[in-house]
Amino acid sequence: MPSHAEIAAYPEPDAAFAKVIGSRLVLADSPQPPPLPANVDISALRQHTNVEKAEFREGLGGAGPDLTERGIKIPLNGRELDAYVYAPSGKFSAGSLPVCLFLHGGGFCLGSRFDDMEANRRLALEANIVVVSLEYRLAPEHPFPCAVYDGLEALRWITRNTNEVYPSASVSRGLIIGGTSAGANIANAVVYLNRDQDDSVQVTGQFLSVPPLLPLPVVPEKYKEYYLSFEQNHSITVLPPDLVGKFMEAYKPDINSPLFVPFNHPKGHSGAPPTYIQSEIAATDRLETEISTTVAIVGAGPVGLFTALLLAQAGIKVAVFETGSTLNQSPRAVAYFPAVLEEFKKAGILQDVIDKGEKNTDGCAWREPSGKVLAAVDPPPDSPQFAVCLSQPEFSEIAHKRLLETGNAEVVFNHTYQRHQQRGDSVLLWINSSSQETEVVCECQYLIGADGGRSEVRKALGVELKGFTWESLQLVAVNFQYPLSGLGWKQANFIVGEVSWGVVVKRGKGNSWRFATGTQAPDIGNGTLDDATVKVVKDRLMRLLPGDTSQIEWEAMAPYKVHQRCATTFRKGNVLLAGDAAHLNSPIGGLGLTTGLLDAAHLAESLRQTLLDKAEPIVLDQSQDPEHVRQRNEFFARLNKKDIATVLQVGLPDYALSSTSKTSFSTYEEVTWFITVTKLDDWSDERFTHEYKVVHANMTRQGKEQGAPTRRYTQYKNLYQKVNGTKQAGCNYVTCLVFPNLFLVHAGLQDPGYRATAGAHKFCRLDQQGCLTRKIAEFSKEGNGPRKSFIRALLFHERRSETDECSEDWVQERAAKFSTQVKSDDRAYGYVLWQDMTPKNSKTLFRDSQFDSGSWHNFKAVEAFDFLETASANTFLREYMDHITEGGKQTITAVVSDPDFIF
Numbered sequence: 001m002p003s004h005a006e007i008a009a010y011p012e013p014d015a016a017f018a019k020v021i022g023s024r025l026v027l028a029d030s031p032q033p034p035p036l037p038a039n040v041d042i043s044a045l046r047q048h049t050n051v052e053k054a055e056f057r058e059g060l061g062g063a064g065p066d067l068t069e070r071g072i073k074i075p076l077n078g079r080e081l082d083a084y085v086y087a088p089s090g091k092f093s094a095g096s097l098p099v100c101l102f103l104h105g106g107g108f109c110l111g112s113r114f115d116d117m118e119a120n121r122r123l124a125l126e127a128n129i130v131v132v133s134l135e136y137r138l139a140p141e142h143p144f145p146c147a148v149y150d151g152l153e154a155l156r157w158i159t160r161n162t163n164e165v166y167p168s169a170s171v172s173r174g175l176i177i178g179g180t181s182a183g184a185n186i187a188n189a190v191v192y193l194n195r196d197q198d199d200s201v202q203v204t205g206q207f208l209s210v211p212p213l214l215p216l217p218v219v220p221e222k223y224k225e226y227y228l229s230f231e232q233n234h235s236i237t238v239l240p241p242d243l244v245g246k247f248m249e250a251y252k253p254d255i256n257s258p259l260f261v262p263f264n265h266p267k268g269h270s271g272a273p274p275t276y277i278q279s280e281i282a283a284t285d286r287l288e289t290e291i292s293t294t295v296a297i298v299g300a301g302p303v304g305l306f307t308a309l310l311l312a313q314a315g316i317k318v319a320v321f322e323t324g325s326t327l328n329q330s331p332r333a334v335a336y337f338p339a340v341l342e343e344f345k346k347a348g349i350l351q352d353v354i355d356k357g358e359k360n361t362d363g364c365a366w367r368e369p370s371g372k373v374l375a376a377v378d379p380p381p382d383s384p385q386f387a388v389c390l391s392q393p394e395f396s397e398i399a400h401k402r403l404l405e406t407g408n409a410e411v412v413f414n415h416t417y418q419r420h421q422q423r424g425d426s427v428l429l430w431i432n433s434s435s436q437e438t439e440v441v442c443e444c445q446y447l448i449g450a451d452g453g454r455s456e457v458r459k460a461l462g463v464e465l466k467g468f469t470w471e472s473l474q475l476v477a478v479n480f481q482y483p484l485s486g487l488g489w490k491q492a493n494f495i496v497g498e499v500s501w502g503v504v505v506k507r508g509k510g511n512s513w514r515f516a517t518g519t520q521a522p523d524i525g526n527g528t529l530d531d532a533t534v535k536v537v538k539d540r541l542m543r544l545l546p547g548d549t550s551q552i553e554w555e556a557m558a559p560y561k562v563h564q565r566c567a568t569t570f571r572k573g574n575v576l577l578a579g580d581a582a583h584l585n586s587p588i589g590g591l592g593l594t595t596g597l598l599d600a601a602h603l604a605e606s607l608r609q610t611l612l613d614k615a616e617p618i619v620l621d622q623s624q625d626p627e628h629v630r631q632r633n634e635f636f637a638r639l640n641k642k643d644i645a646t647v648l649q650v651g652l653p654d655y656a657l658s659s660t661s662k663t664s665f666s667t668y669e670e671v672t673w674f675i676t677v678t679k680l681d682d683w684s685d686e687r688f689t690h691e692y693k694v695v696h697a698n699m700t701r702q703g704k705e706q707g708a709p710t711r712r713y714t715q716y717k718n719l720y721q722k723v724n725g726t727k728q729a730g731c732n733y734v735t736c737l738v739f740p741n742l743f744l745v746h747a748g749l750q751d752p753g754y755r756a757t758a759g760a761h762k763f764c765r766l767d768q769q770g771c772l773t774r775k776i777a778e779f780s781k782e783g784n785g786p787r788k789s790f791i792r793a794l795l796f797h798e799r800r801s802e803t804d805e806c807s808e809d810w811v812q813e814r815a816a817k818f819s820t821q822v823k824s825d826d827r828a829y830g831y832v833l834w835q836d837m838t839p840k841n842s843k844t845l846f847r848d849s850q851f852d853s854g855s856w857h858n859f860k861a862v863e864a865f866d867f868l869e870t871a872s873a874n875t876f877l878r879e880y881m882d883h884i885t886e887g888g889k890q891t892i893t894a895v896v897s898d899p900d901f902i903f
Contacts, residue, residue: 042109042140042250049110057117066090067121072165076153083154084113086124086131087166094167094778098174101155102133105181107247108147109139116180130169132158136186140250145259151190159201163781176205184211185260192262195271207276214263218255293319294611296429296444298417298457301328302392303579303596304450305399310347310604312408316611319442321415321431327400330558331477332392333593334507334514338385340594343601352398357390357508364492369500371546376490389491389506392593415440417456420447422573446607447575453563455581461572465584467565472740474521474559475587476529476537481511481553487546495544502544503588515541516587520709520740521561529559536707562586571620578603671739672834674862675770676731691763692733697902699757704903709748712738716794716897721874725881726795726894734794734895742772742839749849768854773834773862777815779822780866781829790830790866791873792899795884797861798891806861811835822865827876830866870896
């Protein structure tokens, strides 16, 4: 914290800055406004300011095609509050946008839901967030703390009724509360009031613009020497002091209450969300650059350090900024191929890499899970081409050491990129120092973002990272020590199997090895591994390796997402991207680090030409050479993403059929599988119910706990309700299972653990019917609240022929039509539509399982209508069945059911 003397020495606000504030500000050398009349009327002030604001809003014009605006009513304990919603109107899926509750300013006495319209429009569009501007009750009619409780109740109502706010909104994506001036004070009080409720809602952030948070009379004694803003900024006021006094007289706050001054909250500030505060008055000083360099690099990973080394060796000054306190030591890449080793030789570090690592002199092998060698490749004798095995952290240490030896570079740890600004031929870069809690400004000629796949530099540029991510998959990298070379294994080994699959490679000298394998990604990833996944990975490696694997020394383990993405451009002006910041590759094959290091070599040479040889900056865009672009486009046109997925299936264990499989199943879409369940003829009802509802449900639940990929499991009990215009299903239940993708359905059915438990448990007839589907649309009046008990009518649309399919137009129109119908009808409260995606080769999908004798191609779509009780279901379906069957064109089998959500 700055000293009292340093704070007191801060200069007065710059006159140029004061002019920006506008005509309402009063400069020190300007005439002071006359005092307010003693009998000033707040209602007259409201009328006057409302006219001014309406004229301003009229000048703004309409919302435009990219924004949706509408008014809503928020019912609160027998009264209603008005609110105004701003939402981006692009093609956003249901529940994909976060929500912001905004509270306007106005001294607790003025203002409305329409205030700050321009700012709220920009917030909604630029942040892709749904903004709800609340018109809370005003003083003097409703003094303190009415507005605070309005804010709290509105926050809770939005959480329970997000769908009524906007279809694409979901507080699960984030819930922010913010405000301006008095609204910021209220927002801050609401955060702490909500925190202290027994049933508090999760607020993920707050932003407070020009907030009055700490009145002078209640400043804690230990902070009073720092509380100089009133004295220093006496020459600039946003509102006349006597008007502020009038507002406080009307609002009547208790300055000792945490509902007005949360700063002094008796329960402290723990549990508060991340907070952004925009200060009211700021002096504008001349910007003094603290660091000046020719090239600044964000990220001290291997790509950033190698780029810096090559530039520094050419005599170019460079600074590298790294968020971490040291070089990253987590398990990452381990292989360096000939193309990269050639660049190391040019840089004079090849021998360092060889000395620290280990040359691959015995090639690689492909093995069965048993260890049997399927194929092997031995390098030619005396070949000048070779690979080196070395862990990424050890390479980074080499590059870091050699970089500092040049005398042309500095590497600054504990410094995090915040933002940048391009100014002509230079770039200003703001870096936050976590160790000193200060912000550092760096001026450079070129800025390089080498800050990884989540690159903040790339995000600040607004550059899109196009491609796809396997959301249901994570790769797990393991560092371990084990004398594997002495057991006959090569330095690189690929284990091929349907379940037990992996890559085992040396990562340096001695007994240092790396194991990489694939597992199901958690529903909510946090960058760590749970105990169950750690056990799965350890057990897998111990089964795969020869010898006494109880002697394995486990060193480190980390999960990674699998991507195939590329930035739309690697350069904007004097800011460039390299490595994972520019492109993300599947780790299998070692091309992620390889391409990143080649980026560094190319980029450093291009910058050398620009900075030292005075070449035109166009040399930085050589990757966009028209001939190179044409060749790349032709190459990728011959591929499709299914081919890439097939490669991935061979390269990732739990997603591979086998090394020779000629059948692939989609790894991209979540699958909902419906299966009819009918009691065996010679079983009693009691036995059937026990085996299905208890034994089988427990087996499935335990399988999930042990790592099975099943996401959800529901048992729908058939209530045997007759629905006119439909066929009545004769099954006792319908099982509904949700999986990450079709491939995992197949892999799960072939898993020995499943086959020995649930797969061997016979509890129903095997002439089952059903379909595997993808969800098209879902609507529920309960929003994201707790799941209610309800009745679900499942409607299975039968195929008229083998080629009868639902068109995309049909499913989209259908979803829109009946979601709207359910929304407006009090009898129904939910609707879901699924489209069949059962593969034609279902015999292969279900081979050697209890499902291979079922019928899986009878239905082309499934719909669900939800009701709170059976009578509503009967009357609704009777009234709309002609519309549902399209005048009898659709043949439907109906199951009115009572759902039991197992997990």
